[in-house]
Amino acid sequence: MNSIQKKIWSLAGIVLFIMVVIWTTLTYYNQKTQDHYNEILQRYLRMNEVSQASQQAVTALNNYLLSSSQDNLSQLERSQQQLRKVKLQIFDLRNTENDFALTNYMNLIDSLVETTDRSHMFLTEKDTEDSVKAFDEATRISKYISDMTLTLLDKDLKTYDRFYRGIIEQSKALNELGIWLLLTITFLLLLFTYWFSLSITRPVLKLTQAAKELSRGRFDLQVEVASNDEISFLAKMFDRMRININNLIVEIQQKAQLENELQQNKLLLRESQLRSLQSQINPHFLFNTLDTLSKKAYLEGSEETSDLLASVAGLLRYNLKRLDRSVTLYEEVKVLRQYMEIQKTRFTDRLQFHSDIDESCLYVQIPGLTLQPIVENAVIHAVEPSEEGGTIRFRIRNDGERVTIEITDDGPGMPENKIRQILEEHPVDSEGHSTGIGFSNVVRRLRLFYGLDDVIEIESETGRGTMVRMKIPKTRGTEEDDKALDRG
The missing domain is CATH 3.30.565.10 (Histidine kinase-like ATPase, C-terminal domain)
Structure with a gap:
């Protein structure tokens, strides 16, 4: 049996399921969009890191050339190590659109590292002129890297322009879809709630109508409730009560009729007893008379007549017995x-x-x-x-x-x-x-x-x-x- 409590829990479960589905869909779409944004942002940040690392390497080389201290040398080595690291990160940004440019970009990074090493080597060998030339070349390569970074960024902007526009269009479409989805879900929930309320109120209305009919004394109408919950059980008990009351009324009517018939039969019995008493007077008198005639006929010698009278008297005596x-x-x-x-x-x-x-x-x-x-x-x-x-x-x-x-x-x-x-x-x-x-x-x-x-x-x-x-x-x-x- 489906109880009303189960129906309510079913309604709550359906609403919760719809909410979970909508939340999961929106979360998945937002996460996917955010992942795209993060990926693009990471590309920009990595390219920017290359430009900054190249400039830091040139600055560190310049400081070392001005003052050949151990700290400046350590700073230079860290800058070179940073260039090698960002080079590896740039390798993951390769695609069909920027394959050639990215290859040149990575070659420029390698050239910058080699030039800084050559400038350091010349300075160690006390070849100041060649060291300065190598520094100038490193400065020029750093500038090329900055220009190439802008070029790659521009290519990525053009590459992902369609993607940006698609995201904007999808956002608009998602807003419209959300509105229609909200309206549709609202309509379906209203429809389901109306059906759900009818499944409860309709049996109650039928039961109420049956109670009104019973209050008017109509016990012959069957109580029918098409449901499968506590109201159906209540209707069955209500109908059984109606049947019992109806049977009781019929039984009372039958008893009243029997009592009336019994009263009439008592009156008829008294009347028949009086008539029976009256009817027995003459047969008893006749029997006694026949018996007297039979004895008189026998005394007078009419034996055949005596036997006949005796048979009539015996037959009359037997007929006077009770037949019960x-x-x-x-x-x-x-x-x-x-x-x-x-x-x-x-x-x-x-x-x-x-x-x-x-x-x-x-x-x-x-x-x-x-x-x-x-x-x-x-x-x-x-x-x-x-x-x-x-x-x-x-x-x-x-x-x-x-x-x-x-x-x-x-x-x-x-x-x-x-x-x-x-x-x-x-x-x-x-x-x-x-x-x-x-x-x-x-x-x-x-x-x-x-x-x-x-x-x-x-x-x-x-x-x-x-x-x-x-x-x-x-x-x-x-x-x-x-x-x-x-x-x-």
Whole structure:
């Protein structure tokens, strides 16, 4: 992550780098120009030293001729030594322009040294006249050296005139370049500073705008900041806070809605409990009346009528049980037989019922009022509409971990769309059932009780009847399944 501190240090580093580059360039150029000036000045100084050394040599020779003392002789020798030294320095000033003149110049220095030596020698030999002639020649050579020095200086001035003018032009160009460079660097620094400030202020402005929107209650707007520094981290935390607040508001709204629905459900529950209490009065009275009639019919010798009334009473007693509790297959089969006894009395020979039951499976738990609504559905749609009646087959068999229950009729069959509606738990045929429990309700209660979707299947062909197959686990439902059954 690039921090704001790093950005500031980067800006300072760029400015420092530009300043160092400019300073280094100017220093290099000034040093180069100064070196040229020093070189030219050294040429002039060396030539001037030759002229002065020649004059000093002539003066020292003149003093020696006037007074042949040891000090004057030493002065003369030092002057000659100085001439030899400056001669060596002059050799470094040679170039293509002054090669010939400089050669003559050096020869004149050698001649001056030889003439002073010859004048000294003549004086030692007491040849005063020749010594004076040699002195005059040395004086003349010294004058030639001075004139030659001026000539060489003039040649150097002409040689380096172009260089001087170039330096002046370069100085002007450097001044102009400096001005343009200063303006360019200033513009670039302003541009970079503007971009740098935007990289900091733009995310801050976006964050500020997001805070304003949040203060207005708009928690659905995402906070997006395109940066890679502390402000980006702050924006992410800010957006996470927005999401948490939004989720909290949604949760509070949902809780309020649930509380409202719960309050309404409580009111409906109280109303339904009152209606249930009212609806139970008549069935209990009817059950007691049927039981009395059954005993009276038995005492009067009408055993068939007594059995019928007993079946109706047993069926009514079973239907009055709570549907949120599981029962065994034994109890379901018992009430199914009572129901079929009533239907056989109604349809006589038009209804044929065949059962094949594995007694070892009757301990399995199953939701109450499961088998009767399915068989009743077969009676209503397969037997009742046909003048010839029909046949219903009921079978229970052991299939390992599950118990298979099959209810088959030979009626007209069931359309595919109706099968799909039943399996999707849409209430399509609850009307007309004596229990008030439709086929789709049975499917829903079975799935809730066992927690399985493949607990029931329907096979049907047009004109060839329908088979309802239930594959129920042998383990009974848990308390949670019973509560789910109650809600179903």
